[in-house]
Structure formats: structure tokens, C-alpha cells
Amino acid sequence: MSYLTIANVSATYGAMTILDGIELSIGQGEMHILLGPSGCGKTTLLRSIAGLTAPSGGEIRLGDRRIDNLPPKERGIAMVFQHYALFPNMTVRQNLAFGLEQKRLSRAEVARKVDATLAMVALEQRADMRPHQLSGGQRQRVALARALVLEPALLLLDEPLSALDAQIRKRLRDELKRIQRESGLTSILVTHDQDEALTLGDRVSVMNAGRIAQTGTPREIYHRPDSLFVAGFIGDGNLLTPDEIERLTGIRTSGSAIIQPQDLRFESVNGATATMAPAPDGEIHVQGVVTDVSLSGPTIRYLVEAKGLTLKVEAPNRYDSAELSTGTTVRLALRKGDIHVVPN
Amino acid sequence: MTLSNGVLSRVFLIAVAAVMALPVVATAIDAFAAEWAHTLLPTGYTTEYFMTVVGDPRFIAAMGRSLTVAAAALAIATVLIVPAIVSAHIYWPALDRWFARLVILPYAVPAIVLVVGYLRVFSNPPLQINGTPLVLVLVYVPVCFPMFYISVKNSLRGLAIDDLLNAGRLVGANDAVILRRVVLPCILPGIMIAVVLNFAILFSEFVYAKMLVGGNFETLQLYMYAQRNLSGRITSVIVLIYFILLLLMTLVSLRLAETERAQR
Amino acid sequence: MRMRLLALPLIVAFAVLILWPLSSVVIDSFDAKGEVSFGNYTEVLSSAYYQQSFITTLWISALTTVIGIVFGILLAIALRARGRGVRRFALAFGSMGANFAGVPLAMAIIILFGMNGFFTILVGKLGLPGAFNVYSIIGLTIAYCYFQIALATLLLTPAFDAVPVEIEEAASLMGVSSARFWARIGVPMLARQIVAIAILLFANAMGTFATTFALTGTSVNVVTVAISSLVSGDIFSDPNLANAISLLLLIVLLVPIIASQIIAGEKRLGKDPSAGPQR
Numbered sequence: 001m002s003y004l005t006i007a008n009v010s011a012t013y014g015a016m017t018i019l020d021g022i023e024l025s026i027g028q029g030e031m032h033i034l035l036g037p038s039g040c041g042k043t044t045l046l047r048s049i050a051g052l053t054a055p056s057g058g059e060i061r062l063g064d065r066r067i068d069n070l071p072p073k074e075r076g077i078a079m080v081f082q083h084y085a086l087f088p089n090m091t092v093r094q095n096l097a098f099g100l101e102q103k104r105l106s107r108a109e110v111a112r113k114v115d116a117t118l119a120m121v122a123l124e125q126r127a128d129m130r131p132h133q134l135s136g137g138q139r140q141r142v143a144l145a146r147a148l149v150l151e152p153a154l155l156l157l158d159e160p161l162s163a164l165d166a167q168i169r170k171r172l173r174d175e176l177k178r179i180q181r182e183s184g185l186t187s188i189l190v191t192h193d194q195d196e197a198l199t200l201g202d203r204v205s206v207m208n209a210g211r212i213a214q215t216g217t218p219r220e221i222y223h224r225p226d227s228l229f230v231a232g233f234i235g236d237g238n239l240l241t242p243d244e245i246e247r248l249t250g251i252r253t254s255g256s257a258i259i260q261p262q263d264l265r266f267e268s269v270n271g272a273t274a275t276m277a278p279a280p281d282g283e284i285h286v287q288g289v290v291t292d293v294s295l296s297g298p299t300i301r302y303l304v305e306a307k308g309l310t311l312k313v314e315a316p317n318r319y320d321s322a323e324l325s326t327g328t329t330v331r332l333a334l335r336k337g338d339i340h341v342v343p344n
Numbered sequence: 345m346t347l348s349n350g351v352l353s354r355v356f357l358i359a360v361a362a363v364m365a366l367p368v369v370a371t372a373i374d375a376f377a378a379e380w381a382h383t384l385l386p387t388g389y390t391t392e393y394f395m396t397v398v399g400d401p402r403f404i405a406a407m408g409r410s411l412t413v414a415a416a417a418l419a420i421a422t423v424l425i426v427p428a429i430v431s432a433h434i435y436w437p438a439l440d441r442w443f444a445r446l447v448i449l450p451y452a453v454p455a456i457v458l459v460v461g462y463l464r465v466f467s468n469p470p471l472q473i474n475g476t477p478l479v480l481v482l483v484y485v486p487v488c489f490p491m492f493y494i495s496v497k498n499s500l501r502g503l504a505i506d507d508l509l510n511a512g513r514l515v516g517a518n519d520a521v522i523l524r525r526v527v528l529p530c531i532l533p534g535i536m537i538a539v540v541l542n543f544a545i546l547f548s549e550f551v552y553a554k555m556l557v558g559g560n561f562e563t564l565q566l567y568m569y570a571q572r573n574l575s576g577r578i579t580s581v582i583v584l585i586y587f588i589l590l591l592l593m594t595l596v597s598l599r600l601a602e603t604e605r606a607q608r
Numbered sequence: 609m610r611m612r613l614l615a616l617p618l619i620v621a622f623a624v625l626i627l628w629p630l631s632s633v634v635i636d637s638f639d640a641k642g643e644v645s646f647g648n649y650t651e652v653l654s655s656a657y658y659q660q661s662f663i664t665t666l667w668i669s670a671l672t673t674v675i676g677i678v679f680g681i682l683l684a685i686a687l688r689a690r691g692r693g694v695r696r697f698a699l700a701f702g703s704m705g706a707n708f709a710g711v712p713l714a715m716a717i718i719i720l721f722g723m724n725g726f727f728t729i730l731v732g733k734l735g736l737p738g739a740f741n742v743y744s745i746i747g748l749t750i751a752y753c754y755f756q757i758a759l760a761t762l763l764l765t766p767a768f769d770a771v772p773v774e775i776e777e778a779a780s781l782m783g784v785s786s787a788r789f790w791a792r793i794g795v796p797m798l799a800r801q802i803v804a805i806a807i808l809l810f811a812n813a814m815g816t817f818a819t820t821f822a823l824t825g826t827s828v829n830v831v832t833v834a835i836s837s838l839v840s841g842d843i844f845s846d847p848n849l850a851n852a853i854s855l856l857l858l859i860v861l862l863v864p865i866i867a868s869q870i871i872a873g874e875k876r877l878g879k880d881p882s883a884g885p886q887r
Contacts, residue, residue: 083774103783371718449626486626545707
């Protein structure tokens with residue numbers, strides 16, 4: 001059941017088309033991610049939903065209300081900005097209370113809601129500090145709390161983690177996920193970081209040049225990209241043309257295909273375990289030479305030269321696993337089902 | 345809808361602009377009015393008064409004096425001030441902090457207070473220069489400082505000077521060469537903007553001209569002052585011409601600022 | 609360091625052109641008929657005439673500063689939402705307004721409000737009360753307001769532009785009206801800068817001479833005109849009294865300016881150094 005419905009929304013700036021007939025529906029309680037390179041229109045879409053930018057056409061419905069012709073403050077939408085946008089002259093508590101005061105709630109009611117929300121983001125201790133006394137991560141938690149306290153119908157987050165250091169970003173990402181799950185608040189988060197998108201999102205819309213290229217669950221987006229753009233933008237897979245696929249596997253595909261690096265397994269090294277046994281059904285074996293090795297955290301990335309192609313191969317990085325050096329001859333195994341043909 | 349983006353703000357801006365433009369517009373109408381008394385708008389228009397002023401040798405002479413004094417003062421000011429600002433920016437941060445404070449000097453120390461001091465110190469040897477154009481040229485130098493500082497400093501901030509100097513030292517160029525060949529061309533637009541804006545300021549200067557030199561050396565401002573009680577038409581023409589000059593200088597400075605921004 | 613020598617000529621020039629005359633003002637202010645004393649100060653402070661002159665100047669400066677700041681804030685907020693073209697035009701207008709001050713402004717004010725002035729005739733035709741003597745403190749207030757509003761707009765617009773748009777948007781999503789946003793957040797955020805600019809405006813008015821002298825001559829008793837009368841060599845000439853009044857004027861100006869600089873300096877320690885005042 002669609003909660004937020006975006007129908008044929010377009011936006012232009014001068015002669016440029018920023019949004020080109022966007023169609024999207026988002027269910028209640030969903031964390032939806034808008035992912036795309038800079039300039040793809042994801043922020044404009046977010047701002048159009050908030051009412052900070054007027055789209056040139058289309059319809060936006062939230063619940064059973066049409067909201068695209070309402071002023072921002074009547075839409076019941078809260079937003080968290082990349083650079084926090086806290087009110088610098090107010091304490092944390094005053095930042096949270098300011099929006100509630102506009103609703104003419106009693107003082108006791110305001111205080112109760114503010115305290116409850118501060119507890120949710122674990123900032124009770126900081127209630128009387130001003131923004132400049134807080135760290136970046138704390139500031140963004142205040143910004144989140146300021147949005148939550150108004151109990152909005154929809155929460156928008158515009159690159160909320162991009163301004164933070166890597167360590168804090170990861171912690172806040174987890175916390176954001178927890179808070180969103182607990183509150184059940186329908187949320188849309190804009191990001192250009194695919195890790196963030198895949199970790200946080202219930203569903204992800206990948207955007208490109210003012211259009212939505214694909215919408216799906218993180219697993220769908222990652223393993224079953226339905227366009228070359230999405231295949232190229234998500235992950236770091238081996239994107240091969242039909243000719244290259246045929247050369248490598250002998251299979252003729254109807255279009256370009258993607259093979260994820262972790263789907264390529266080392267069957268044997270220097271012919272050691274190898275009886276040159278034929279591959280079991282559904283599996284393909286390919287001979288190659290390791291040309292580069294690099295460590296990237298939990299995995300080791302190899303470049304393997306096979307049949308004139310350079311393939312990216314990923315293996316788990318365990319302390320006791322043998323590290324292959326460059327020049328090693330290897331045999332790679334691949335299941336046919338892991339060759340995903342990208343529809344055009 | 346609201347103050348910052350609605351009709352209200354538009355109306356307010358237009359109303360204030362109209363009120364602020366009123367003195368200039370009234371002056372312009374008056375300058376070309378043939379007959380304007382007891383009616384709201386003139387009954388006829390003429391260029392007679394305009395021609396009278398433009399053809400007045402006294403006006404032309406005053407204009408010439410203002411231009412000469414401003415040009416001489418600016419030449420000296422540029423040579424004294426620009427190297428000092430660059431030097432303080434790179435080599436002498438303590439001095440730079442003092443320079444930053446001196447920017448508000450024209451507000452903190454009114455010209456009339458300095459006049460009292462100048463009248464005393466420049467009336468006796470060794471620098472007995474009161475009453476001569478030289479005193480104007482000299483006292484105009486500090487007047488030029490704030491604009492130079494703001495504008496040149498703005499250009500300097502946009503340059504990674506330490507990197508430039510280190511890169512130069514690595515290829516064997518000494519600092520003076522880098523300053524002349526790299527830094528100076530980069531801050532030249534900033535210097536030009538300051539020169540034009542200072543020109544407008546010196547052109548508008550009245551207090552020093554009146555109190556230190558007076559009738560001995562009639563600048564444009566002193567000429568305007570002397571003519572203020574003559575026929576209203578004549579004064580209007582003078583004010584209008586002055587305003588047009590000011591407008592031209594402002595347009596040139598805007599143009600320069602635009603080019604500088606484009607080069608960044 | 610050798611490169612510091614480049615700053616030397618300017619330091620010498622400042623010593624000769626600022627330090628020397630100022631110290632002469634300070635020293636001579638204590639010179640009463642050849643003796644070192646506070647004689648000049650007691651004379652100034654006990655004189656009803658000079659007391660009145662300070663009161664008048666303080667009053668007109670404070671009034672036009674408030675008017676300038678109020679208009680400047682409203683204009684800066686209104687300009688914030690406008691396009692680049694309008695804003696550049698407004699800043700050019702402001703800078704011209706500041707340079708227009710002095711003799712030309714006085715003359716333009718006379719053309720508008722003088723005996724045969726545009727405004728005076730308009731008011732007369734409509735039979736409205738409102739004609740006034742332009743060569744008075746009212747005419748002076750109008751003239752001061754002109755350049756104070758121009759200067760305030762010039763100085764306040766960049767300060768208001770520095771308020772992030774995101775903050776304004778965050779407030780608007782929270783249901784805060786624009787007027788309320790500026791009253792509760794925007795203006796308080798900029799309070800220190802607004803105070804510093806107000807002090808500059810105040811000093812600007814206190815030190816104004818050209819506009820005053822050209823419009824009202826010596827008929828309105830303001831401090832700068834009083835000083836000029838004492839040094840201009842006619843029968844009232846008393847340079848040492850002028851020194852004492854000058855020093856009193858300097859104190860009135862420097863105390864708030866230095867105080868605001870110290871406050872601004874403290875604030876700047878944690879923040880990036882913002883550009884100095886622009887004229």
C-alpha cells in the first residue's frame with residue numbers, strides 16, 4: 001500500500017531538466033534511499049517533496065492528501081540537512097522546542113516530548129549546550145532529534161552522514177537505522193554513497209540524469225541491476241560485453257553481463273589440487289594468471305588475467321589463508337547462475 | 345507570503361530604492377528645468393545651465409585639480425601600501441593584525457580631529473606644507489588604506505602563497521622574484537578595484553580640502569561648496585555631473601570585480 | 609627578515625600622518641596658555657555651549673544609527689532572497705550613497721526640501737502641514753539618515769548573506785514564519801556583528817562634518833563644526849580648546865569601537881577570520 005506517491009514529477013532550471021517525470025511510491029514505515037551521482041536530481045527530488053523547490057509538473061501525495069500545492073510547513077514533513085542547520089543561538093533543548101512552540105503546545109507537553117526525544121538519541125546530558133560545543137556526530141543527532149520531536153508524517157534526510165568522519169559516520173549510520181526501525185517513521189534518505197544505501201535502505205532508487213534508473217531492495221539492486229548504469233554504479237563487478245563473456249565462458253548472452261568478484265572462486269593454484277577434471281554441471285572453469293594483489297579490509301582483491309581479459313576476483317581475507325602472489329597460475333570457477341545478463 | 349520572499353519584501357525594496365533615488369532624480373530634473381518654481385514639475389526644459397557649468401573655466405580648473413591630487417595621492421598610496429600589505433601578510437602576521445584594526449580608522453578617528461593635528465604639525469618647519477596641494481596629497485595616503493587592505497587582502501587569501509614561495513625556492517627563485525612574477529599579477533585585479541574605489545573616495549573628499557588648503561587650491565568639492573548659494577539650477581547641474589562621475593567609477597569598479605571573480 | 613622592510617615606508621608614513629598629529633592633539637590639549645593643566649577640559653566640560661554640542665551630536669548620531677540599522681536589517685533580509693543582479697545593483701547604490709554624502713548630498717537635500725524644493729511645493733499644493741526649515745536639525749537628520757541607511761545596507765548585507773539557507777529552510781519546515789525566524793534566530797545569530805556595525809554607524813555620524821557644514825553651516829551646534837570653528841582662524845579661534853574637544857570626541861568613539869573589536873576578536877578565535885568591514 002503506497003504511503004507517499006510521486007507521479008510524473010518534473011523540474012527544470014532554466015533550460016536544464018533536473019527531474020524528468022519521476023514515478024515513485026513508498027510504503028509506510030519504509031526507509032527509502034535515493035542513490036546517485038552528484039547532479040542526478042536526487043536532492044531536487046527531496047526538496048520538491050519537502051516543498052523547498054517547486055516542481056514544474058506532477059503530483060505528490062502523502063497519505064490521503066495531495067501535498068505538492070501546500071506550503072512546506074503544512075506538509076507535516078521534517079528534514080535533516082547535510083550541514084545540520086541547527087540554530088546556533090539556541091541550546092539543544094531550545095532547538096527541539098522551537099518547532100513545538102509553533103504548535104502552541106503547553107509548556108509541560110513541550111518539555112515531556114523534548115526529553116523523550118533527547119533520550120532516544122542519547123543526548124540528555126547535552127541538553128543545555130549550544131551547537132558549537134558539540135561534535136559533528138552529536139550535532140547531527142540533535143538535528144535528527146529536532147526532526148523527530150515534531151512527529152512528522154515523513155522524514156527526509158539530505159546526505160546526513162556525508163559531513164562526518166569515517167568512524168563516526170559508521171556509528172551514526174547504525175544508530176540512524178535503529179531509530180528509524182524503532183519509530184517506524186517513513187523516511188527518505190539521499191546519498192551518493194552506495195555502502196550507506198545498501199546498509200540502510202529497505203528499498204533503494206538509483207537515479208541518473210533526472211530519472212529513476214531502478215528501484216528495488218538492496219539485494220536486487222546489487223545482484224540484479226537492470227541497466228548498465230546501475231551495474232556500473234553499484235558495486236565493483238566485472239562488466240563484460242557479450243563477446244567477452246563468450247570468449248571467457250563459451251556461453252553466448254543476449255547482452256552485457258555482470259560477474260561479481262566474490263562469485264569467482266579459486267579452484268586450484270599452480271595446478272596443485274588440480275586434476276584437470278571437467279567442471280561439474282552448471283560450473284565453468286577458466287585458467288588465468290594473478291597480476292595484482294591488494295588488501296581491502298575483510299577481503300583480498302586480485303586481478304587475474306584470463307583469456308585476454310582482466311578479471312576482478314575477491315576472496316575472504318583470513319590470517320591463515322594462503323596469499324597468492326603475482327605470477328601465480330590459477331584456475332577460476334564460476335557458476336553459470338552467477339552470470340547476470342543486464343537487460344537493455 | 346513572508347518577508348524574505350514575498351510581495352511585501354518586493355514592495356519594501358522598491359519603496360526604499362525610490363526614496364533613496366529621489367534626491368538624485370530631483371537634482372537631475374532641476375538641472376534641466378527651464379522654469380521650476382511653484383509647480384510640482386518644471387514647465388520647460390533646457391540645457392542652458394548644463395552648458396554654462398561645463399563651459400565654466402573655474403569648473404574645469406577645479407576638476408583638473410581634483411583629478412591631479414587624487415592621481416598623485418593614489419600613485420604614492422599604491423607604492424607605499426601594496427608592498428606593506430603583501431609583506432605583512434606573508435612575513436609579519438603581528439603587523440597584519442594591526443593593519444586589520446586600522447581598517448576602521450576613518451570611523452574611529454574623524455577627519456576633523458586629524459585636521460586639528462595637521463594644522464599644528466604641518467604649519468611649522470620641517471614640514472611647513474599647510475595651504476599647499478602637497479599636504480592634500482600626503483594626508484590622502486592614509487585615507488586610501490582601508491580599501492587597499494580589504495581588496496588586496498581578499499586577493500591574497502585566494503592564493504596559497506606559502507606553497508607558491510616554497511615551489512619557487514625549490515626551483516631556485518628567490519622570494520622577490522616570486523612576489524614580482526607570480527603574486528603581483530595575481531593580486532593586480534584587487535589593486536585595480538581598490539584604486540578605482542579610492543578614486544571615488546578622494547574625489548568626494550571635502551574636510552581636508554576645506555580646512556587644510558581652502559581657497560588656495562579649489563578642488564571640485566570646494567567649487568561645489570562655493571556655488572551652493574548661487575542659482576539652484578547651477579548647483580543642480582554640478583551635483584548631477586558629480587553623481588555621473590561617481591556612477592562611472594562605481595560601474596568600472598563593479599566591472600573589475602566581475603572580471604576578478606571570473607578569473608578565480 | 610629582510611622582506612619585512614617592504615612594510616617600513618608605510619609604517620613611517622603612518623607615524624608622520626597619523627601618530628604625529630594625534631599625539632600633538634593629545635599633548636596640546638593639556639596646554640592651557642603655556643602651562644600643563646586640565647584647564648582646556650574644565651573649560652569644555654563646564655561650558656553649556658559645548659555640553660549642548662555633545663548632547664546634540666550624540667542624539668542625532670544615536671537616532672540615525674537606529675534608523676540606519678533598522679532599515680539596513682530589513683533591506684539585507686529582503687535582498688537575501690533576490691537574484692544576483694538586484695543585489696549587485698543595491699550594493700553599488702549603497703556604495704554610491706556613502707560617497708554621495710557631503711556637499712552634494714546637502715545640495716540635493718536643499719533641492720528637495722528647500723524653500724523652492726520639490727517636497728516643499730508638493731506639501732504646499734496638497735495643503736498638508738509638513739513643510740519645515742531644511743537648514744535645521746530636522747534637515748540634518750534627513751541627510752544623515754540617507755548615508756546611514758546606505759552604509760548600513762552595505763555592511764549588513766554580507767553579514768546576512770552568511771546565514772546558511774539551510775537554517776532558514778529548517779525553520780520553515782518546522783512551521784516557523786519568516787518574520788519569526790529572523791526575530792528569534794537570524795538577528796540573534798548576528799547580534800555581535802550588528803552591534804559592531806551599529807558602533808561604526810554611530811562613529812560615522814559623530815564624525816560627520818562635510819554634510820553638516822554644507823547644509824547648516826555653523827547654525828546647528830554639532831561637535832565637528834564646533835571644532836572647525838575653533839581652528840579656522842576667525843575671532844573664535846582657540847586651537848588648544850579644539851584639541852581638548854577632539855580628544856573627548858575620540859574617547860566617545862574609541863571606547864565602544866575597541867570594546868566591540870575585542871569582543872569580535874574573541875569570537876574570531878574559534879571561527880574562520882571573516883573579512884573586515886567594507887565601505
